Amino acid sequence: MGVASFFQERVIFGKNIPAPVNALLQEAAGNTDNFAQAEKLLLQAQAIDPQQLPVYTALYKLYFYNGHTSKAEDAVFQSLHQAAKQGGFHYDWTALEAQAEWSDPDSAGRAYLYSLKALAFIRLRQGDNQGAQDILATLQRLDPADVVGADVIRALAESMAEEWGNG
Template identity: 45%
Template sequence: MNLLTGEVSRMLFGEGRLPAVVRRLLEEAQAAPPAQREALLWTARASAPDSLAVYYLLYKHYATQGEVLEAERAARKGLAEAARQAGLAADWKRVLITQADFAQPGPARFWLFTLKALAFLRLRAGGVHEARELLAKLKELDPQDSVGGDVVKALAEATAPKRRRKI
């Protein structure tokens, strides 16, 4: 499946079109080995810093390579760009459900999806406290769990140390 076309793409990124040069770079990145893919993705980001699809592909690339901190860095950049485009607060903790329609395709929806990704990445990096804060914000903004935050929450609960009961 090509993430840049079809329903998944429209649900995350809206109807925006990628410039031809960026589309070409992303198509090359898809078939490239990891080191070359990374360079192509950052070139695409430099060419179109407002393209949310590029941020998604960057954090997905790093996560797939097991480079969790780099994935987190790319996700935070994507979160910031999506917040700017959606008119949301730069600090994710200050975002309110009334500030955007998170169910509609576009920057606010991508922001919500990336918040979930960031929670997962924080969990993998050992940042359990912040992962839980991110998941609480996600639940507040997406009570119907339309982006699948409950999956990350279940993972967080499964990896949490079990408390011993006092006898």
């Protein structure tokens, strides 16, 4: 049974995800070539358990990679709100200070940082380099060890700023 269930899980979304939500996440992961079906499955998962942060992550990634940046942005904001609520800290990233609990990969704080990183990437895609830079500066302050890999987005933002400056 262990091998069979290993192959049935396409993606590991996190720990302690209720089975019905995980099943919908897995089915959505298997339907990424069918945007409408994947979106429907993820929205069902969100309706079943709106506290499951991996559902928000899957939603904003689906929207972003399919060119729906406004929907991706909305899903990121939902994720930020839910993560802040679960983590017991303020939603507004400009007012936050680094917190040790953000080092736990399964914490609401880590989900918050990843969502903030996604928002910086969305801002770049929307052509808002300054907005992305502001978020990246906050990420550097909150996550000086860069456990969420914001340096990749930072390098992209710098490259784009140079390109726009020379264009």
